[in-house]
Amino acid sequence: MRVGVVTFPGSLDDVDAQRAVRFGGHEAVALWHGDHDLRGVDAVVLPGGFSYGDYLRCGAISRFAPVMTEVIEAAGKGMPVLGICNGFQILCESHLLPGALIRNDHRKFVCRDQRLRIENTRTPWTSAYAESAEVTIVLKNGEGGFIADEPTLDRLEGEGRVVARYLDDNPNGSARDIAGITNERGNVVGLMPHPEHAVEDLTGPGTDGLGFFTSLAAATFA
Amino acid sequence: MARYVVDVMPKPEILDPQGKAVLGALPRLGFAGVTDVRQGKRFELELDGDASDELLAEVTQMAETLLSNPVIEDFVVSIEGDDALGGKHKA
Numbered sequence: 001m002r003v004g005v006v007t008f009p010g011s012l013d014d015v016d017a018q019r020a021v022r023f024g025g026h027e028a029v030a031l032w033h034g035d036h037d038l039r040g041v042d043a044v045v046l047p048g049g050f051s052y053g054d055y056l057r058c059g060a061i062s063r064f065a066p067v068m069t070e071v072i073e074a075a076g077k078g079m080p081v082l083g084i085c086n087g088f089q090i091l092c093e094s095h096l097l098p099g100a101l102i103r104n105d106h107r108k109f110v111c112r113d114q115r116l117r118i119e120n121t122r123t124p125w126t127s128a129y130a131e132s133a134e135v136t137i138v139l140k141n142g143e144g145g146f147i148a149d150e151p152t153l154d155r156l157e158g159e160g161r162v163v164a165r166y167l168d169d170n171p172n173g174s175a176r177d178i179a180g181i182t183n184e185r186g187n188v189v190g191l192m193p194h195p196e197h198a199v200e201d202l203t204g205p206g207t208d209g210l211g212f213f214t215s216l217a218a219a220t221f222a
Numbered sequence: 223m224a225r226y227v228v229d230v231m232p233k234p235e236i237l238d239p240q241g242k243a244v245l246g247a248l249p250r251l252g253f254a255g256v257t258d259v260r261q262g263k264r265f266e267l268e269l270d271g272d273a274s275d276e277l278l279a280e281v282t283q284m285a286e287t288l289l290s291n292p293v294i295e296d297f298v299v300s301i302e303g304d305d306a307l308g309g310k311h312k313a
Contacts, residue, residue, distance in 0.1 A: 057291055064288070093291065100293040103239040147236065147294065173237065 001216055004031040004041035006071070008062045012049030013084065013196060020196035021045065024213025033065040043080040043124070043216055044071055046087030048140075048194055058101060058143050059089030068094060080124040080216060081188045085141055088180070088190035097183055097190045098156070099148030104141065105173025113205040114139035114193050115167040116179050120160055123182050125189045128211040134167060135208035138197035144172035146181070146192065156181055163189055224273035225302040226281040230290045231262035265289055266302070273301045 003021045005028055007014045018028035029041050033051075038044065052061040062068065068090070075081045075096050083091040091097045104110060113136050118129040129135070148156070153175055156162055164180035172192070180191035195209025232238045238260050245259040267284070269277050282299050290297040 056288070060288065060291065092293075098293075100291055102237065102294060105237055105239060107239045107243055145237070 001026045001042040002029050002040065003027065003213075003216065004029045004038055004044045006031045006033060006044065006046050006067055008033040008049070008051035008065060010049055010051040010053055011047050011086070013047040013194065014049070016194075017045050017047040017084065017196045020199045020209070020213050023199045023210060024215075025217055026213070031067055033062065033067050036066050036070055038067070038070045038074060043082070044074065046071070046081070046083040046090050047196070048085030048087060051086055051090070054086075054143070057089075057093065059086060059091075059093040062086075062090045063093040072096060075183075075188050078185060078187050082125045082212065083188075083190045084194055084196065085144070085192055088192055089143070091188060091190045096188050097181055098152050099146055099175075099181070101143050101192070102145045102147055103143045104145055104171070109140070109142040110144070110171045111138075111140040112171070113137070114171060114179075116164045116193060117167055118164055118211075120163045120182060120186075122160075123163060123186045123189050123215075125191075125212050125215050126163055128215040133211075135211075136198070136205045137193040137195050137209045138204055139171055139193040141172060141192055144174065144192045146172075146174040146178045148175065153178075159184070161186075164191060164193070224269050224271065224277060226267045226269060226273075226277070227300045227302050228265040228267065228281065228285045228289050228297055229262060229300075230265070230285070230295050230297045231260060233294055233296055236294045262295075263289075 003026045005014050005017045021028040029039050089101045092100050115136050118133045121129050161182050163182050166177040166179050170177050182189045195212040198204040198209030240261040241259040248256045285297045
């Protein structure tokens with residue numbers, strides 16, 4: 001598959017995400033925030049970083065970048081979209097996902113290897129994982145506290161839309177230990193930890209993140 | 223030229239870590255008796271033309287779409303130096 005990775009001004013992890021896409025067996029296609037063009041890709045990754053310097057609110061300005069018009073339209077038609085960290089914030093600001101990400105409750109930036117449980121393996125980004133798989137993936141954020149009102153949280157839980165949940169410690173005050181969620185249709189996934197930093201033994205805590213990038217093939221050819 | 227002010231505040235039920243940090247710092251400076259601090263944002267927008275209900279509606283739309291996130295924030299729009307058009311407009 002051709003998987004686009006959007007670069008915004010201030011994106012940090014776009015190159016790592018492209019690399020992870022290739023490790024997952026796909027062609028990585030660089031997409032530019034300023035273009036109204038998805039270059040014919042089959043899926044899109046919104047990478048981590050500090051797009052637009054996190055000015056105003058994290059993801060608030062990126063949400064209105066030209067390329068997001070096409071991303072939002074394609075997501076509505078079912079294209080797989082994965083937002084990692086800042087990408088998750090952009091998806092919430094775009095209203096493709098409910099809720100919001102606010103500053104960590106303990107007010108410190110957190111950077112560590114984080115244990116997670118994958119709770120929804122029906123999305124095109126998580127189908128390679130075993131049900132309730134426990135994985136370790138890099139986490140690094142300053143504004144990673146996922147919040148939504150209680151009815152929304154109940155709905156996410158009730159519809160099985162919590163994709164990943166923090167194990168051991170809750171690193172940022174996220175409601176109900178939520179690390180990642182999906183939309184109603186299941187094609188859009190937002191995740192605060194960084195699976196693209198856990199795709200090879202040399203440079204991360206292991207290869208537990210690779211599943212997010214191999215799942216696309218599994219979902220397509222299953 | 224009209225100046226519009228948009229005040230954005232975190233909703234009361236939303237945790238405000240920045241406000242908490244300020245609250246923690248004040249007693250260290252000797253300011254006792256502060257029981258809570260909430261931190262928000264203030265935007266001052268200069269618009270062409272005289273203040274009007276149309277422009278007010280436009281600024282309100284700006285506040286809804288970009289300046290605030292309705293999931294976590296409330297906002298109030300006001301026109302600076304023009305009481306005639308009637309004070310604060312809350313969303």
